[in-house]
Amino acid sequence: MRFQTPLVPGRLIRRYKRFLADVMLDSGAEVTAHCPNPGAMLGLGEPGLRVWLEPNDDPRRKLGHAWRLAELPDGHWAGIDATLPNRVVREALEGGQVPPLAAYRDIRAEVKYGTNSRVDFLLRGPGLPDAYVEVKNVHLRRTEDWAEFPDCVTARGAKHMAELAGMARAGHRAVLLYLVQRTDCARFRLAADLDPAYARASARARAAGVEVICHATAIDVRGVTLAGALPVDLAPHP
Numbered sequence: 001m002r003f004q005t006p007l008v009p010g011r012l013i014r015r016y017k018r019f020l021a022d023v024m025l026d027s028g029a030e031v032t033a034h035c036p037n038p039g040a041m042l043g044l045g046e047p048g049l050r051v052w053l054e055p056n057d058d059p060r061r062k063l064g065h066a067w068r069l070a071e072l073p074d075g076h077w078a079g080i081d082a083t084l085p086n087r088v089v090r091e092a093l094e095g096g097q098v099p100p101l102a103a104y105r106d107i108r109a110e111v112k113y114g115t116n117s118r119v120d121f122l123l124r125g126p127g128l129p130d131a132y133v134e135v136k137n138v139h140l141r142r143t144e145d146w147a148e149f150p151d152c153v154t155a156r157g158a159k160h161m162a163e164l165a166g167m168a169r170a171g172h173r174a175v176l177l178y179l180v181q182r183t184d185c186a187r188f189r190l191a192a193d194l195d196p197a198y199a200r201a202s203a204r205a206r207a208a209g210v211e212v213i214c215h216a217t218a219i220d221v222r223g224v225t226l227a228g229a230l231p232v233d234l235a236p237h238p
Contacts, residue, residue: 079181114163168209
């Protein structure tokens with residue numbers, strides 16, 4: 001997934017009201033940018049953080065910039081936009097780049113299923129069970145090289161777990177794909193201390209047959225693309 005407009009750098013002044021961020025651009029201009037991320041963004045909202053914004057001149061948008069990336073120590077990056085993972089995963093699915101799902105060629109987005117829910121992707125293929133795929137954006141890192149999810153309580157995430165479990169029990173494939181939008185992580189686990197209910201919902205879903213996979217991303221100022229699979233450790237941890 002390539003950014004449509006070249007990004008411009010700056011320093012974060014503050015993030016507030018979840019969807020707003022004040023940034024001092026390297027050009028000297030101070031702007032208010034859209035922050036396309038409803039999560040807690042732990043560790044990614046500190047004043048002075050090096051950030052990259054995508055400008056736009058669309059008169060229908062209230063803000064002229066959107067926050068896309070955070071520049072991390074040692075040349076690493078974090079993707080801020082929580083809407084990008086679905087676009088990244090769609091490109092990867094269409095290119096057969098997710099090995100457990102590479103045999104599927106019919107890819108449909110935002111399909112109704114369960115109880116008043118929409119699955120991110122419904123995959124179909126001749127002789128294959130339907131595969132219901134839910135994508136989760138991951139950008140929390142607290143210790144060592146662990147990527148963790150979620151970064152705050154997510155009742156919606158627990159509901160998705162229950163819906164996927166229902167599909168698995170009905171004989172379909174149900175897959176939860178965690179996409180890590182950080183380049184400084186090498187493995188994945190659940191942040192059970194931040195949302196114990198989500199961790200319990202995950203255990204129930206896996207017992208019902210829900211598959212869990214995790215992929216890294218390659219990130220730079222040009223865009224975000226799928227990278228290799230990461231090991232997943234879903235055992236309880238302190």
